[in-house]
Amino acid sequence: GPFSVTFMKTIHPVVCYAMRIVERETGQILVFTGDTGYFDGLEEFTKGADLFLADVYLYEGNENHIAHLTSKEAGLIAATAGVKKLVLTHIPPLPPEGIDPENHLDILKKETEKYAVGVPVELAKPHKSWDLGAL
Numbered sequence: 001g002p003f004s005v006t007f008m009k010t011i012h013p014v015v016c017y018a019m020r021i022v023e024r025e026t027g028q029i030l031v032f033t034g035d036t037g038y039f040d041g042l043e044e045f046t047k048g049a050d051l052f053l054a055d056v057y058l059y060e061g062n063e064n065h066i067a068h069l070t071s072k073e074a075g076l077i078a079a080t081a082g083v084k085k086l087v088l089t090h091i092p093p094l095p096p097e098g099i100d101p102e103n104h105l106d107i108l109k110k111e112t113e114k115y116a117v118g119v120p121v122e123l124a125k126p127h128k129s130w131d132l133g134a135l
Contacts, residue, residue, distance in 0.1 A: 010036030075115025
């Protein structure tokens, strides 16, 4: 097909892989972390992505988790890697104690934006699609 796909084993109790998909003709890049905690090499794997889908199940303050990224880690990866857009996936359905349940996803997004430094951040939603060429 028209794509080059690279896999990278992630940090997770169950074997998971991140995927880097490059459309050879246009050079457009999609990176999806899959389930993962932070580890060295994610920034390089994500470098220059047009769209970065990141597993962000945790709020700032829970860094170095064994299975999922935090809002802070995803934002820092996006900024360091120079991605064009960051989409938070695997987002928590309910907030931890102490975080307003009415606004918890807005809080997660704002935490991420604080570290993403100029990279647009969105929350994943069912049936949402993106045109990488328009980013």
